[in-house]
Amino acid sequence: MTTTGAGDAVLAASLQKVLDGTWADAREFTREAMTPDMLNPIGLGMEEHRDHVLAQLQRLADSGMPKLGFREEDGGTGDTGGALTSFEMLGHLDLSLMVKAGVQWGLFGGAIANLGDSETRKKYLPDVMSLDLLGCFAMTEVGGGSDVQNLETTATFDRETGEFVVNTPTPSAEKAYIGNAARDGRMAAVFAQLITTADDGGELRHGVHCLLVPIRDEAGNDLPGVRTSDHGPKGGLAGVDNGKIWFDDVRVPREALLDRFGAVDADGEYSSPIDSVGARFFTMLGTLIRGRVSVGAAAGASARTALALAVRYSLVRRQFDHPETGKGIPLLEYREHQRRLMPRVARAYAFACAQNAIILELDEFEKNPEAFDEVRRREMETHAAGIKASVTAFANDTIIEARLACGGAGYMAENLLTEMRKDCDVFSTFEGDNVVLTQLVGKELLSSYAADFGDMDQRETVAFALSTAVDVVQEKARASTLWQKLVDAVTDREHTDLLDRGNQLQLLVDREEHLLETVARRLRKAQGQDGSAAFKVFNSAQDHLLQAGRAHMDSWVFARFAEAVEACEDPEAREVLGMLCDLYVLDIVDGDKGWFLEHNRLTTERTKAATAARNRLCTKLAGRARTLVDAFAIPEFVFSVPMLTDGGVDAITDEPSDEHEVVGLAD
Known part of the structure; x- marks a missing residue:
């Protein structure tokens, strides 16, 4: 009996076709761009890791991948589905790189693309795509957390100067956990309560809006009125420079307001195509669901990688001798090992198909929004939220179980699973708890x-x-x-x-x-x-x-x-x-x-x-x-880890076969 089968390549290719979905070409493009040095680096210091990820991000920018997610009139190629699929594929390698890319092009760039007017998009998006302008998505506050609608940061329009004055009014209003804020970001898409002045001098509040606020000069120094700090070491995602931002009477021009759903004219008069503050807020957030979809997709890719590592290990790692043959028994022949891994493989397939469906829906929405009435749009947004929650919970559970299924070898950082576990942890709370x-x-x-x-x-x-x-x-x-x-x-x-x-x-x-x-x-x-x-x-x-x-x-x-x-x-x-x-x-x-x-x-x-x-x-x-995980089509260099390549496991010398026998098949 052999247990080292390389799998059925023909069947794996047919299964891969289903998993790759509509944007198989984008997946293949990203696979070809993936190289071993894009894997999560082990043992680097925090600053070295950040430097490494930034360098890899520049490689992605140079490859043209970011252009997929932006409209043709803004310098992109207008392929939303392709962009989301490419972000997903990064989850196979290094979640720090995926998150850094998501912050830059999905969140910061996405805010400009989806909330800004044509002049603003033309001014900033080419530099966003090329990385000449690195940015932040400054929504979360340390006090409010998930209660974004009631965040405290203010942007008050000054009629005398025609500027917005951005302030952090309380300690709880500090922008926290913001990607690119600690080191690399030069501008922030800041979400704040928009305030104008009534004729009698009183305040008129219009709810949460987004403004572009420069935070650093080209030398990396904080601009006047802006203060940033570094969160330092985190429980994972060491390659992402998360930090805090405070604003003290920071002035930006009226044009800094991303005004798709709410504008202020030169006289300080506010106008919006949506009367209700609540409806306006949810409509604005609805245009930003790409980030939520990307997080779920990348978590799913990370889970598939963990399963592929654990399944491959279970086919070569033997424990205890078979009473009839005297040979060691591969882990996957044990019933409980099958119960640990195979239902999760099934869920990985299910979530991959569901993820493809929500990406297809979002791509159609961005290409033809008129085809979506209010009901259909709300259903899409709700399923995007639900799939993010479901897949990230599944991914965290699966990565831990895959680590445990690999025993002591799974605990070694060199075998990737512990690093994946640390990096995926926060996926259950960011982009929506x-x-x-x-x-x-x-x-x-x-x-x-x-x-x-x-x-x-x-x-x-x-x-x-x-x-x-x-x-x-x-x-x-x-x-x-x-x-x-x-x-x-x-x-x-x-x-x-x-x-x-x-x-x-x-x-x-x-x-x-x-x-x-x-x-x-x-x-x-x-x-x-x-x-x-x-x-x-x-x-x-x-x-x-x-x-x-x-x-x-x-x-x-x-x-x-x-x-x-x-x-x-x-x-x-x-x-x-x-x-x-x-x-x-x-x-x-x-x-x-x-x-x-x-x-x-x-x-x-x-x-x-x-x-x-x-x-x-x-x-x-x-x-x-083996065939089932080969269909994930993860680059082979990912599996060049010690537990699969050298003395970490028993040496298996049997000739490979397409499939292997398993204990209890006739039970």
């Missing part, structure tokens, strides 16, 4: 319009939820032809096989609907109560709201995966993808079988059957594990 984002998904399920909640207090939220919660799930589901086709296929929900796709869908949708109805019932208690009492009721239902959000994302990801399976033209690849899709669902059911039992969705016998089917699929798919 995962708890907050999952709650946003739950609110969308209740209201159909996340923006409606933005303008509501807790009492109004409760009342609105009660009037809209009942049919939201099924209405959204029916938008998918495949979804309805699967539901129609269910003839006997009590006895249909757990591997029947329609029954799998029904299990997930039933759970989602029940959780949503539970939230609505709990919120009903707040009807007629004042704001404080309504908040208590809303707060007490938060765990159910989060459960509903997670359940919805499970259903949505499943639907995107099932669509990808159905669209696959290669019969063998479609069969393997079908098994992975089955394992994805069975892993959800097995992990939440208490809920399915408590709510009479499954009997004890059927939950036992689900666990047994999960185990059988783990064993069957383990026989093709």
Whole structure:
């Protein structure tokens, strides 16, 4: 029996075609640009690491990759999907490089591209793309955190001079954790409360807006009124210079305001195409979801790399002798090792297909926004939030499990997994805290319009939820032809096989609907109560709201995966993808079988059957594990790590084969 098979190259290529998706060319372009020196460097000091990442960022700029994400009229190529896919691919190598690129081109450049007028874009974006102008995205404040709508930094218009005066009014208003702020950034896209003066001299507040504020001169010195500091060593992302920024009466011209959704004329009069402060705020944030999508995508790439390392290691690392052959047993032949890795491989495939779907949707939106009504746009933004939360949580869990699956070798920095774990950690909190984002998904399920909640207090939220919660799930589901086709296929929900796709869908949708109805019932208690009492009721239902959000994302990801399976033209690849899709669902059911039992969705016998089917699929798919991870198409130099190349593992000299046997295949 051999365990070193290089995998089935033909099958891997067919699976890769599915995973690469619409922007396969962009993936290949980025793969060709990837070189070993782009890998996360081990053992560098903080400043050396920052220098290394900045040099690699310049290489990316010189390659032309940043142009993908900007409009043709702004000097780019107008390929949003290609840009997001290229950012995703960087997650295979060094998350510091991905984050540095994301700050520069996705956040700072994206703010200018999506919120600025044509003159502002023409003035700054060529230098942003070339790295002649490095910038920051100064949104987060140390006091407010996720409560961006109520941040404290102010930008007050001075009628006498025609300038905005930017201030940090309190210690809690300092801009914190800002990428490029500690060292490299020369300008910041600053989010602040916009204030103008009324005719009677009073203040008129117009909500959060974004302004371009220079923070350093070309020599790297802070400009007058600006103070920056370095956060220093962090728990990861050592190549990114995160820092703090304070403003003390910093004056910028009126043209510094990125005025797509709110402008101030020379007389100090404010105007906006959107009257509501809350609606304006959410509309503005909605144009900046590229960063959120990129973070989820790169985290998914990092998880796939961790799985590929762990699977390869499990095929060459032997532990204990087989009682019949006397040879060491490869780790992946052990049932528990299969259960550790194979469900996560299935989820990696599911999330990759879902990520491709949200990128396709965002690309279509940016090319043809008129095709998106308010409902569709809000759904896209909500799923972007949900997929970010789901994938980054999955990535952190998977990288840790991959590290553990490699034992002591996995703990060595030279084998990459511990560095990946440190770097991916913060992905669960930046670009939106995962708890907050999952709650946003739950609110969308209740209201159909996340923006409606933005303008509501807790009492109004409760009342609105009660009037809209009942049919939201099924209405959204029916938008998918495949979804309805699967539901129609269910003839006997009590006895249909757990591997029947329609029954799998029904299990997930039933759970989602029940959780949503539970939230609505709990919120009903707040009807007629004042704001404080309504908040208590809303707060007490938060765990159910989060459960509903997670359940919805499970259903949505499943639907995107099932669509990808159905669209696959290669019969063998479609069969393997079908098994992975089955394992994805069975892993959800097995992990939440208490809920399915408590709510009479499954009997004890059927939950036992689900666990047994999960185990059988783990064993069957383990026989093709190398092929499954080869389909991730990660550059081979990533695997030139000691635990796979030299004395870190047992030397295996058997001739390679396409597949390997696994213990328990007939169980």
